Amino acid sequence: MMFRDRVSITLEGQVAHVRLERPDKLNALDDDMFEAVVEAGQHLFGMHGVRCVVLSGAGRAFCAGLDLASMARTDQHSETSLTARTHGNANRPQQAAMVWRKLPMPVVVAIQGVCFGGGLQIASGGDIRVVAPDARLAIMETKWGLVPDMAGYVLWRGNVRDDVLRELIYTHREFSGEQAAQYGIATHVDANPVARAMAIAQEIALQSPQAVRASKLLCNRMPELSADDMLMAESIAQHELMYSKNQKESVLAGMERRTGIFDDP
Numbered sequence: 001m002m003f004r005d006r007v008s009i010t011l012e013g014q015v016a017h018v019r020l021e022r023p024d025k026l027n028a029l030d031d032d033m034f035e036a037v038v039e040a041g042q043h044l045f046g047m048h049g050v051r052c053v054v055l056s057g058a059g060r061a062f063c064a065g066l067d068l069a070s071m072a073r074t075d076q077h078s079e080t081s082l083t084a085r086t087h088g089n090a091n092r093p094q095q096a097a098m099v100w101r102k103l104p105m106p107v108v109v110a111i112q113g114v115c116f117g118g119g120l121q122i123a124s125g126g127d128i129r130v131v132a133p134d135a136r137l138a139i140m141e142t143k144w145g146l147v148p149d150m151a152g153y154v155l156w157r158g159n160v161r162d163d164v165l166r167e168l169i170y171t172h173r174e175f176s177g178e179q180a181a182q183y184g185i186a187t188h189v190d191a192n193p194v195a196r197a198m199a200i201a202q203e204i205a206l207q208s209p210q211a212v213r214a215s216k217l218l219c220n221r222m223p224e225l226s227a228d229d230m231l232m233a234e235s236i237a238q239h240e241l242m243y244s245k246n247q248k249e250s251v252l253a254g255m256e257r258r259t260g261i262f263d264d265p
Contacts (some may be wrong), residue, residue: 001043006036009043014051014205014264015198016044023059029118030070034096037122038087041099049264051209052201055100055126056110056194063119065140082149090151093118097151100125101220104213104265108201110193111177111186116140121150124159124185127216128200130193131186135177143172158223159184208246208262 002008002021010017018040020027027033044050057063087095088102100107100122109126117140123129131137141148148169156165164183167173180186190196204212214237221233241247246262253260 003036003039003043004032006033007040009040011050012198013202014049015054015201016047016050016052017054017056017198018044019055020057020063023057023061025067026061026064026114027057027059027119028064028067028070029096030067033067034092037096038092038099041096041103044103044105050105051205051207051212051264052105053100053103053107054110054194054197054201055107055123056197057112057119059113061113061119062109062111062115062123062135064114065117065119068144093149094151097121097125097155101127101151101155104216105209106201106204106212106216108197108204110197111135111137111180112193117148118150120185121148121152121155124152124155127219128188128197129180129186130188130190130197130200131177131180132191132193133177133189135180135193136174137177137180137185138172138174139168140172142170156185206259208241208250208260209264210244210246210262211241211250213265214241 006020006022008019008021020033022028022033044053082091084091086092090098106128107126108128108130109123111123111129111131112135115123115135115137117138120137120139139148139152160183168175175183177186177189181189188196218233218237222230225233249260249262
């Protein structure tokens, strides 16, 4: 399926492959692209049987960031539109990145070519990032006299060492896929990031979907909860999973050395 001729979703078993589809513009973010990214992400909430998502960009790039020519023709970055919470706790540009973190199933991002500015923040919304070694990444906003405002500060928290993150933001210095892994922005470096991302997603899709979703929720809550609250959250999640149909099937499948047969939420 296609959203605004900008983003597609195809199913490969129980993995949904979401792809930015504006290769002639290096998948740069214009108004329709913002809408399509958010719409595609929101659509996945209601897709039964999807256990993992792969997010990639068509053509030579993941996403070159804002389409500055297109943005100059709109007033969407006015103070009112940016401060309005149009998508729960986020505005629309923030939701384009946050929707991937908010999804109940994990998201694996494949990055090739350029991944600048808003594109890097969208990629950072994923749970896992696979990047080509020669990819070009940058937190670009200070070049244009702006700050990263598409949830980057939320999504980089805990991944990137504080002083490294500050330098990358303040200087908008470009860095490679290899460096991205060193900095904590990428999880894996692979010459074929889409194939590697799909392999990871297929492996995740073999696990009990309830256990994976509960694990993602706990990971999402970890930065904001106190130690006491996090311990209780673990116990509540475990109590809900223990002795459930899928949990018992996980044990049986492991003992019988076979692939589990799970019910989807």
